[in-house]
Amino acid sequence: MYKTFIKRFLDIILSFIALSVFAVPMIIFAAIIKLEDGGSVFFLQKRVGIHKKHFMIYKFRTMKTSTPHDTATHLLENPEDYILKCGHWMRLYSIDELPQLFNILKGDMSIVGPRPALWNQFDLIEERDKYGANDIRPGLTGWAQIKGRDDVPNKEKAKLDGEYVQRESFIFDLMCIVKTFSSVLTHSGVDH
DSSP states (O other): OIIIIIHHHHHHHHHHHHHHHHHHHHHHHHHHHHHHHOSOSEEEEEEEOGGGOEEEEEEEOOBOTTSOTTSOGGGSSSGGGTBOHHHHHHHHTTGGGTTHHHHHHHTSOEEESSOOOBTTOHHHHHHHHTTTGGGSOOEEEOHHHHTTGGGSOHHHHHHHHHHHHHHOSHHHHHHHHHHHHHHHHHTTTOOO
């Protein structure tokens, strides 16, 4: 019952509350991005959702408009050359992820689940297939996220995502949310 109905209900309620609480700060963050680099304040990117269906993820743009679009930051030759000044601290505190509350409200994502892979991260997608992690809604945060974020290699990330699939419950989701706040405040596992 939790996985099929209650979790989705909680996602809708909590994302709506969070959007109400963060509405003014999100407007301020958008203005900061616009003032620094012009262009769109949002970054849309094709990601892999439930059952490997693609969707567009929303993020605050933390990189210059000249950055290659479908390349993960860690794969860029000199990533620090592309990151906006405001982008550093927005990533450090995961502020760039706030627009994903709209993805949760729409049903593309959940609050807790495997982080959605880029459409071209074929190795991660294939590894997740082994554990059934592509068959649940991806999350704003997840078990692999709190176990290392950017520091976890894809094979280990997929294994942790599979562990999440096995342990998914209200209590486990609550634990992931609490540990996420701790990870964000201590900046653990953030490379860029």
